[in-house]
Amino acid sequence: MITLPTLQPTLAWHQQLSWRRYVEQLFRLVSRRRDFRLELQRGRLIAGVIPEQRRVLLNPDLIPVPAMGVRFDPQTPHGQRTQLLRAIMAHEAGHVVFSASKPAGELGWLWNALEDERMERLVMRRFPELCSDFDFLGDAMLLKGEPEATDFMNACLRWRWGHDRPDIPFEVQAQDQEAWEQARPLVEEAWETTRDGVELLAARILALRPAPPAGEPPKSRPELNADGGGMSEAQPEEQKQAQGTGEPDVDEVTEAASTDGGEETPEQEEHQARDEAGAGTGKSPGVEKDTPEEPEDTSGPSGGTTPTSDGEEQGQPQQGRGEAPLPAPPPPAPGEDPSQGASDHAGPPRDLSRRESAQEMLDRIEVHARHLTRILAPPIRPAHATPHRSKGRFRYDRYTQGAEKYFGRKVGEDRPAPFLLRLVVDMSSSMAGGRLNAAQEAALMLARAANLAGSRLQVVSFDYNAYETVPLDMPWAESVDAIAGLEARGGTLLSSALRLVLAGERRPEEREVIAIICDGELTTYDRLVCGLLLGEQQREHRTIVPLLIGEGIQGQAIWEALFGTAVPVHDTENIARTLFQSLTRLRQKLEPRLGLAP
Numbered sequence: 001m002i003t004l005p006t007l008q009p010t011l012a013w014h015q016q017l018s019w020r021r022y023v024e025q026l027f028r029l030v031s032r033r034r035d036f037r038l039e040l041q042r043g044r045l046i047a048g049v050i051p052e053q054r055r056v057l058l059n060p061d062l063i064p065v066p067a068m069g070v071r072f073d074p075q076t077p078h079g080q081r082t083q084l085l086r087a088i089m090a091h092e093a094g095h096v097v098f099s100a101s102k103p104a105g106e107l108g109w110l111w112n113a114l115e116d117e118r119m120e121r122l123v124m125r126r127f128p129e130l131c132s133d134f135d136f137l138g139d140a141m142l143l144k145g146e147p148e149a150t151d152f153m154n155a156c157l158r159w160r161w162g163h164d165r166p167d168i169p170f171e172v173q174a175q176d177q178e179a180w181e182q183a184r185p186l187v188e189e190a191w192e193t194t195r196d197g198v199e200l201l202a203a204r205i206l207a208l209r210p211a212p213p214a215g216e217p218p219k220s221r222p223e224l225n226a227d228g229g230g231m232s233e234a235q236p237e238e239q240k241q242a243q244g245t246g247e248p249d250v251d252e253v254t255e256a257a258s259t260d261g262g263e264e265t266p267e268q269e270e271h272q273a274r275d276e277a278g279a280g281t282g283k284s285p286g287v288e289k290d291t292p293e294e295p296e297d298t299s300g301p302s303g304g305t306t307p308t309s310d311g312e313e314q315g316q317p318q319q320g321r322g323e324a325p326l327p328a329p330p331p332p333a334p335g336e337d338p339s340q341g342a343s344d345h346a347g348p349p350r351d352l353s354r355r356e357s358a359q360e361m362l363d364r365i366e367v368h369a370r371h372l373t374r375i376l377a378p379p380i381r382p383a384h385a386t387p388h389r390s391k392g393r394f395r396y397d398r399y400t401q402g403a404e405k406y407f408g409r410k411v412g413e414d415r416p417a418p419f420l421l422r423l424v425v426d427m428s429s430s431m432a433g434g435r436l437n438a439a440q441e442a443a444l445m446l447a448r449a450a451n452l453a454g455s456r457l458q459v460v461s462f463d464y465n466a467y468e469t470v471p472l473d474m475p476w477a478e479s480v481d482a483i484a485g486l487e488a489r490g491g492t493l494l495s496s497a498l499r500l501v502l503a504g505e506r507r508p509e510e511r512e513v514i515a516i517i518c519d520g521e522l523t524t525y526d527r528l529v530c531g532l533l534l535g536e537q538q539r540e541h542r543t544i545v546p547l548l549i550g551e552g553i554q555g556q557a558i559w560e561a562l563f564g565t566a567v568p569v570h571d572t573e574n575i576a577r578t579l580f581q582s583l584t585r586l587r588q589k590l591e592p593r594l595g596l597a598p
Contacts, residue, residue, distance in 0.1 A: 002029065004082060013081060014040045014060035015366040023085055027056055030123060031093035037573065040364070047088045049096060056092060063140060069168070070139040072132040087137040090130050091116075094123040098235060100195040103202075110156060111202040114190040117160040118198060121191060122237045142168060152176035152209050156187050163188070176210055183208045194238055356437065358484035362448070365441050368576035369448035375583040376453035378416050378591075385410045417590050419455050419583065420510040421446055424497045425469075425486070426518040427461040432488040434571075435549050439517045441572040442547075443470070443483045446515075446579070451476045458504060459483065462497035463490025472504070492520040495529035502533055502542075511590060512542045515579060517569075519550035522558060530562055545582045547575055 002025045005018035013019045024038050036054045048057045062084045065073065074080055098119045102108045124131050142161040149171040150158055162170045172180045183205045190201040385408040387398070392409030399406045423446055425439045443459050447470065450457040457479075459470035469486065470479045494516070506512055522530070534544075546559045546566045559566035567578045 002026065011366070011370075012060065012363075015363070015370070017367050017371050020367060023058065023089055024056075026086060026089035027093045029093075030090045030127065031096045033093075033096060036096075042360075042363070047092055049092050051096065056089075058088065062088070064144075065140045066143040069143050070136060072136040073139075083133050083136050084140075086130065087133040090123055090127065090133065091120060091137075094119045098122045098195070098238065100198075103199055106153075107199070107202055107206055110153065110206055111199055113157040113160070114187065114202055114205075115198050117191045118193065122235065125237045139165070149173045152179055152183070155180050156183065156205060159184065159187055160191070179208045179210045195234065358444070358480050361437075361441050361444050361484070362480070365445040365448065365572060365576075368572070369445045369452065371576070372445065372449035372580055372583065373452045375580065375587055376419055376421075376449055376455045378587065416587070417511050418507075418509060419586075420506055420512045421450055421455060421457045422501050422504065422512065422514045423457070423459045424494070424501055424514065424516040424518075425459065425461045426463075426492055426494075426516075426520065427467075427486060427488055428463050428490055428492040428520060429488050430492075430550065431519055435519050436486065436488050438549060438569075438572050438575065440483055440486055442515075442517060442575045442579075443486075444480065445572070445576060447476070447479045447483065451479075456510070458501070460497045460501055461486055462493065464493045464496070465490075466497040466500040468500065492518070492522075493526055494518065494522055495526050495533065498530055498533050511586065513583065513586065514542055514544045516544065516546045516563075517549060517575070518546065519548070521555035522562070527558065527562055534562070543582065543586055545579065547578060 002022065005016070005022050020038060020040070027036060027038070028034055036049065036056050038056045038058065040058055040060050042059055042061060045057055046059045046063065049055065050057070062081065065080050065084075072083070074083060099115055103111050120134055124134065138161045142158070142165065151173050155172045155176065158170065162168055186201050186205050186208075190198050190205075193201060385392070387395075387403075387405035388407045388409035389405050390407060392407035395403075395406055395408050398408075423443055425443060427436075427439075431439065447457055447459070449455070456472050457470060458468070458472050459479075459482075461467050461469045469482050474482070501514060544563050544565075546563050547569045548556055548559060548566055549569050556566045556568065569575050569578060
């Protein structure tokens, strides 16, 4: 059972851990896969999946909902957000389960527009309760902007939203009207065909497209990618589809769909088939899988794109879905094969060449920082209990003994031991790019958590020399600026930073935790000096957690021999999870009665 979390008014929804878990559970429920990682990113991309990297991308801003005409509209921001998240995650998960690989070029664009509707209908056969959510999302896309006539290609896209909305005008440009009347039955047939049948019908529809007038260059089509191709074999719902399709090559299509390879085993498919319900169909608006580009918003009512004769795109929604096409791709570079088309990825990874602002990094790490705060500053509990006549917790054992005081009242305070956090960051030239971003976000995460919990933090960066980037008790605003200004340069000499950290002052009641982020192997000299610095007395009062990123993973055995442990990490989320687990284990060791669980 998935429980809808409550919304804390002091934080944006995507900065609250309970909402992130809610979105992950929605995706896992529909896709039946637990190996995908949720990433919340602002930008032009709204939602998508990258199957090869097991990543689910989601823009926390979602899409605006028109004020009028949207079916199943809860009329509250909280309800609209919840319904959008259900529809978006179900759509993305549906691509993982039901979609095949995307063809290249304009055929792939049209295939994607048809596949969205086919796939969503299959999702609703498993989860009929999602029908209202898809209707809500599709109406929001259809009603965006002012109604206007659309061209042939975008009519194939818009019809999936407008075919059951006779109250909303659906107009096709005059020069495309005759071709659209021939193509519309094929579009509707594609919604109930097989995986391979979608591509066959898309090719037939594309052949019906009218040629541009003489002297006018052909209109460039925006690119769409399909998510999750090849993630699973043909599902039972798709096999039922094949029996009712009117495709001339239905036998070949059915055979191809039933033998489509995938990652899941026949035993897993049989187990799914026993659990799944196969009743009912429905219309379903959709969600954009990948929109890495977006033109200016001059959208019509469909939220689709209407290219003009000079290649200028119109009708793209401000935050589109899988039905909302992207701008035309740039011309191929010299020597590049233009026939290869776009990749099947839902969208590009983060642009690591661009230096992000401190605020962008803070938005991304807020949820992890607040999660760490639970361990840095757990609730204060009473230190001991004393018998009381009428206050406190009722004691049945004292009652059966006939004692005069039946209640145990807890008094005093038992304050958890404070943590002193020290972060050592490798700033050598090999850390440039994604590793530097991860290190900066980890430092900001610890700084934010320490600020919320009232703990103390020191950040030391090093190359061949050591630098105290954030001294103890530095104000929060200054810490953010110092961490955001870190730059990769020089080589790697850990012993210089370790000497600076171990010489730092520590209060008697503090428990010291040292985290090291490094991407390089240690030289023999460096290991020797670090071993001399780490005596038994130093290890007894400190907890050291090396986090190996990049090529540092290759020297994991050396790090484990030197520090007793070493954890490979890939990004900020891995770092946050590792630190949370380490601090939790340490807190359990210091205060076992708190009952904290990692």
